[in-house]
Amino acid sequence: MIYYETLSADDLKNEIEALEKRYNAFKEQKLKLDMTRGKPCSEQLDICMDMLDIPAKELRKACDGTDCFNYGVLDGLPEAKALFAEMLEVNTNEIIIGGNSSLNLMYDTIARAMSLGVMGGTPWSKLEKVKFLCPSPGYDRHFAICELFGIEMIVIDMKQDGPDMDAIEKLVSEDETIKGVWCVPKYSNPDGITYSDEVVNRFAALNPKANDFRIFWDNAYCVHHLSDKPDMLKNILTACKEAGNENMVYIFASTSKISFPGAGVAVMASSVDNINSIKKSLTIQTIGHDKINQLRHVKYFKDVDGITLHMKKHAAILKPKFDMVLDILEKELGGKEIASWNKPNGGYFISLNTLDNCAQEVAKLAQEAGVALTKAGATYPYGKDPRDKNIRIAPTMPPVEELKKAIEIFAICIQLVSAKKFLK
Amino acid sequence: MIYYETLSADDLKNEIEALEKRYNAFKEQKLKLDMTRGKPCSEQLDICMDMLDIPAKELRKACDGTDCFNYGVLDGLPEAKALFAEMLEVNTNEIIIGGNSSLNLMYDTIARAMSLGVMGGTPWSKLEKVKFLCPSPGYDRHFAICELFGIEMIVIDMKQDGPDMDAIEKLVSEDETIKGVWCVPKYSNPDGITYSDEVVNRFAALNPKANDFRIFWDNAYCVHHLSDKPDMLKNILTACKEAGNENMVYIFASTSKISFPGAGVAVMASSVDNINSIKKSLTIQTIGHDKINQLRHVKYFKDVDGITLHMKKHAAILKPKFDMVLDILEKELGGKEIASWNKPNGGYFISLNTLDNCAQEVAKLAQEAGVALTKAGATYPYGKDPRDKNIRIAPTMPPVEELKKAIEIFAICIQLVSAKKFLK
Numbered sequence: 044m045i046y047y048e049t050l051s052a053d054d055l056k057n058e059i060e061a062l063e064k065r066y067n068a069f070k071e072q073k074l075k076l077d078m079t080r081g082k083p084c085s086e087q088l089d090i091c092m093d094m095l096d097i098p099a100k101e102l103r104k105a106c107d108g109t110d111c112f113n114y115g116v117l118d119g120l121p122e123a124k125a126l127f128a129e130m131l132e133v134n135t136n137e138i139i140i141g142g143n144s145s146l147n148l149m150y151d152t153i154a155r156a157m158s159l160g161v162m163g164g165t166p167w168s169k170l171e172k173v174k175f176l177c178p179s180p181g182y183d184r185h186f187a188i189c190e191l192f193g194i195e196m197i198v199i200d201m202k203q204d205g206p207d208m209d210a211i212e213k214l215v216s217e218d219e220t221i222k223g224v225w226c227v228p229k230y231s232n233p234d235g236i237t238y239s240d241e242v243v244n245r246f247a248a249l250n251p252k253a254n255d256f257r258i259f260w261d262n263a264y265c266v267h268h269l270s271d272k273p274d275m276l277k278n279i280l281t282a283c284k285e286a287g288n289e290n291m292v293y294i295f296a297s298t299s300k301i302s303f304p305g306a307g308v309a310v311m312a313s314s315v316d317n318i319n320s321i322k323k324s325l326t327i328q329t330i331g332h333d334k335i336n337q338l339r340h341v342k343y344f345k346d347v348d349g350i351t352l353h354m355k356k357h358a359a360i361l362k363p364k365f366d367m368v369l370d371i372l373e374k375e376l377g378g379k380e381i382a383s384w385n386k387p388n389g390g391y392f393i394s395l396n397t398l399d400n401c402a403q404e405v406a407k408l409a410q411e412a413g414v415a416l417t418k419a420g421a422t423y424p425y426g427k428d429p430r431d432k433n434i435r436i437a438p439t440m441p442p443v444e445e446l447k448k449a450i451e452i453f454a455i456c457i458q459l460v461s462a463k464k465f466l467k
Numbered sequence: 468m469i470y471y472e473t474l475s476a477d478d479l480k481n482e483i484e485a486l487e488k489r490y491n492a493f494k495e496q497k498l499k500l501d502m503t504r505g506k507p508c509s510e511q512l513d514i515c516m517d518m519l520d521i522p523a524k525e526l527r528k529a530c531d532g533t534d535c536f537n538y539g540v541l542d543g544l545p546e547a548k549a550l551f552a553e554m555l556e557v558n559t560n561e562i563i564i565g566g567n568s569s570l571n572l573m574y575d576t577i578a579r580a581m582s583l584g585v586m587g588g589t590p591w592s593k594l595e596k597v598k599f600l601c602p603s604p605g606y607d608r609h610f611a612i613c614e615l616f617g618i619e620m621i622v623i624d625m626k627q628d629g630p631d632m633d634a635i636e637k638l639v640s641e642d643e644t645i646k647g648v649w650c651v652p653k654y655s656n657p658d659g660i661t662y663s664d665e666v667v668n669r670f671a672a673l674n675p676k677a678n679d680f681r682i683f684w685d686n687a688y689c690v691h692h693l694s695d696k697p698d699m700l701k702n703i704l705t706a707c708k709e710a711g712n713e714n715m716v717y718i719f720a721s722t723s724k725i726s727f728p729g730a731g732v733a734v735m736a737s738s739v740d741n742i743n744s745i746k747k748s749l750t751i752q753t754i755g756h757d758k759i760n761q762l763r764h765v766k767y768f769k770d771v772d773g774i775t776l777h778m779k780k781h782a783a784i785l786k787p788k789f790d791m792v793l794d795i796l797e798k799e800l801g802g803k804e805i806a807s808w809n810k811p812n813g814g815y816f817i818s819l820n821t822l823d824n825c826a827q828e829v830a831k832l833a834q835e836a837g838v839a840l841t842k843a844g845a846t847y848p849y850g851k852d853p854r855d856k857n858i859r860i861a862p863t864m865p866p867v868e869e870l871k872k873a874i875e876i877f878a879i880c881i882q883l884v885s886a887k888k889f890l891k
Contacts, residue, residue: 080538082537083537085534088536088537092524092527095759096522096523098520099516099517099519099520102519110509111729112515112516112730113509113727113728113729114506114723114728114729115729142757143566143756143757144753144755146752147753157582158578158581158592158616168590169592184751191583303536303759304538305538305757305758305759306759306760327615329568329570329574330568330570330729331568333730333760334730335519335729336757336760
C-alpha cells in the first residue's frame with residue numbers, strides 16, 4: 044500500500060510541508076550537482092596514471108617484432124588480441140582491436156550494415172524499413188545510433204533476469220525487417236542486472252527471419268564488479284556456436300572504465316566469418332588503430348588477472364558511493380511503495396522507477412534545486428518512457444559529500460511529487 | 468629520340484645482354500627489398516620518441532581545465548585546435564580534431580554522405596549514381612574508398628601544376644551525379660607536385676551542378692618539405708570563401724608522418740557550416756577522440772614553429788634518399804627518353820612514367836629480382852592505368868644501402884623492358 048494513501052488529508056499536508064521545507068533549504072544552497080552521465084570520478088583516473096609513465100622505449104616493439112611507431116596492423120597487436128580475447132573469453136582470431144571507443148565500433152558496425160550490408164546481404168539503406176529491438180530501460184547512445192540512421196525502434200520490456208525473451212523470440216521469427224537487438228548483458232545500463240543463463244541460451248537459439256539479424260552485445264561492464272561475489276554471465280559466442288548460430292552476435296567492450304575514458308582501447312569480438320567480413324571493409328577505412336596505446340595497456344595489465352586486480356581498486360572507490368545511495372534511498376523511500384530500485388553487483392548505474400507519470404516532474408524539481416539527472420525518458424527509444432517512471436542514477440562521478448546531498452534532494456523530490464498526487 | 472631506336476640490331480642485342488647480366492647478378496643475391504608503401508623509416512620514428520616520455524601528470528589538465536583522462540570533448544582540446552588550425556591556416560572554429568587516422572576521417576566523411584547526405588541533402592546511397600573525379604596518378608586508398616561504396620570514378624589527367632582544370636570545370640558544371648573530387652594538393656601523391664595558385668583559384672571558383680559537391684583536399688604533406696625553399700600552396704578555404712563557395716571544401720591532414728604513423732593526431736577543417744553539420748552526427752558516433760594524445764602532441768610541438776623545426780629533422784633523413792634515387796635514375800636513364808620523373812620538393816614519393824605498356828612488366832621483373840614496388844596501376848582508379856606507364860617509387864622506408872640496390876635494379880628493369888620493345 045502506498046504510504047501517502049494511508050495518511051489523512053491533514054497529515055498528508057503536513058508531510059508535504061515538511062518535505063518542501065527540506066527541499067527549499069537545499070535550494071537556498073544554490074548547489075550545482077551533476078549526476079547525468081556514467082563517468083568515473085577523478086580518484087578512479089588517478090589509479091591508472093602510471094600507465095602513461097611507461098618509458099617510450101618499452102612501447103616500440105611488439106612481441107612479433109612489429110614497430111609500433113610505424114603504420115600497419117589492421118586488427119591489433121598479437122599481445123593485445125591475446126589479452127582482450129582472454130577478457131572476453133573468445134579466441135584470438137575472433138577479435139578486432141579498435142580505437143578509443145566501443146561506441147564508435149558499434150556505430151561503425153551499423154553504418155557498415157547500412158551502406159554495405161552484413162556478410163554480403165542487401166545494404167540496410169536499400170530496404171524500405173529496418174527495425175531494432177530495444178530492451179528498455181537501456182542505453183541512450185545505442186538508441187541514438189538507431190535514430191540517426193532511421194532505424195525504427197521497438198521497446199522490449201526488461202525483466203529481472205534480462206529482456207522479455209518471449210517477445211523477442213516471437214518478433215524476430217516473424218518480422219524480416221528486424222535486423223538487430225541491443226543488449227548490455229552484464230550489470231546492464233541502467234538496471235544493473237546480469238542476464239541469466241536461460242536468457243543467454245534463448246538469445247543464442249533465436250531463429251530470426253532475417254539472415255542478417257545480429258545481436259549487439261555491448262559487454263561494457265564485463266569486469267566492472269562492485270562485489271566480491273560478482274555476477275556470472277554465460278559466454279554468448281560459445282552459446283551461439285552450440286546453437287548453430289555462431290554468426291549471430293557482435294560483442295563489444297572497451298577499457299574506457301578500466302583505464303581511461305576516451306583514451307582506452309575498444310574491442311569487438313565475433314565469429315571468424317563475421318570478423319573476416321568486417322576486416323574486408325575495415326582495411327579500406329583505416330591502416331590500423333593506435334598500436335602504442337595497445338602495447339601500453341598490455342604492458343600495464345599484463346593479463347586478465349592484472350585487470351581483475353585493477354578493477355578491485357575501482358570497486359573500492361565506487362562501492363561506498365553505491366552503498367550510500369542505496370542507504371539514503373532506503374532511509375527516505377523504503378516501505379513507502381512510491382519507488383523501486385535495484386541493488387546492482389556492478390556497473391555504473393542504479394535505475395529507479397517512480398510511480399507512473401512522475402519521473403519528468405521529479406527530474407525537473409531536482410534540476411531546480413541544482414541537481415542535474417540524466418534526462419527522464421533518456422533510457423527509452425526516442426527519449427519517450429511510456430509510463431514516465433524510469434530515472435537513471437549515475438553515482439560514480441560526484442565526490443561523496445556532493446553525492447550525498449544530491450541523492451537526498453532527489454529522494455525528497457520523489458516524495459514531494461508522489462505525495463502531491465494524493466492531495467485531494 | 469628514344470635511345471634504343473638509335474642503335475643497330477646488334478648493338479641493341481649487346482645492350483640487352485649487358486643489362487641481363489647486371490639483372491641476373493642482382494637476382495642471384497636473393498634480395499628482399501620493399502618500396503611498396505610511403506612509410507617513414509626507423510630513424511625518422513626515433514626523432515619523436517621522447518614525446519612518449521612526457522610525464523603523465525603533464526597530460527592530465529587541458530588549458531580550459533578539462534580532465535583529459537575522462538570522457539568528453541567531441542571536437543578536440545582548445546590547444547589542439549589552436550595548433551592544428553595554425554598549421555592548416557584556418558580558424559579554430561573551422562577544425563575538428565579526430566582520431567589517429569586522416570584516412571578514417573575521409574572514409575567517415577564519405578560514409579556519412581552515403582548514409583545521411585551532405586548538409587541536409589539526399590543521402591548519396593539513395594541516388595541512382597554517384598561519381599567522383601579522380602586526378603590520376605593519385606592515392607590508391609582514396610580510390611579504394613570510392614570503389615567500396617560503389618562510387619564511379621572518372622580519371623582526370625594530372626598536369627605539371629595540378630589536375631586538368633578544364634576537364635574538371637566542364638564535368639562538374641554539367642553532371643549533377645558528380646559529388647566530389649580527390650586532391651593531394653601539396654607534394655602530391657605520387658607526382659610530388661604542388662598545385663599552382665591558378666589551379667587553387669579555379670577549384671575555389673567551381674560552379675558544380677550538385678549542391679552537395681565537395682572537394683576532398685587531402686593536405687597530407689602540408690609541412691613535409693625536402694628543400695629549404697618549400698613549395699607554397701594557396702589556402703583553399705580562404706579561396707573558397709572569396710569565391711562565395713565556402714562550404715565546398717573538406718580539408719584533411721594528420722601528424723602520421725610528423726609524429727607517429729598510426730598513433731598521431733588526424734584533423735579535418737572546413738567551413739563553420741560544414742563543421743557544425745558534421746558534429747551533429749559525430750556526437751552520435753563517439754563521445755570524443757583521444758585527448759591525452761592530443762595534449763601530448765601540443766606539449767611536444769608547442770606551435771607551428773615547433774612542427775617546422777621538427778620537420779627539418781625528417782628532411783635531413785629523407786633528402787639524401789631522394790637525391791640518391793634521382794641520381795641513379797639520371798645516371799641510368801637520363802637522356803634515353805624511355806622514362807620521365809619529377810624532382811619533388813617534398814612529400815613521400817617519386818612518380819615515374821615508363822614508355823606506354825611497360826609499367827606492369829617492369830614491376831614484375833623487379834619483383835622477380837626481389838624488389839617489391841607499389842603495384843603498377845595502383846595510382847589509377849580500379850588499379851587500371853590506361854597507358855600502363857606509371858610507377859610510384861616510395862624511397863623513404865628502406866635503409867640507404869638497400870634503397871640504392873633497389874633503385875638500380877628498378878632502373879635496369881626499365882631499360883630491359885624498354886630495349887626489348889625495339890628488338891625486331
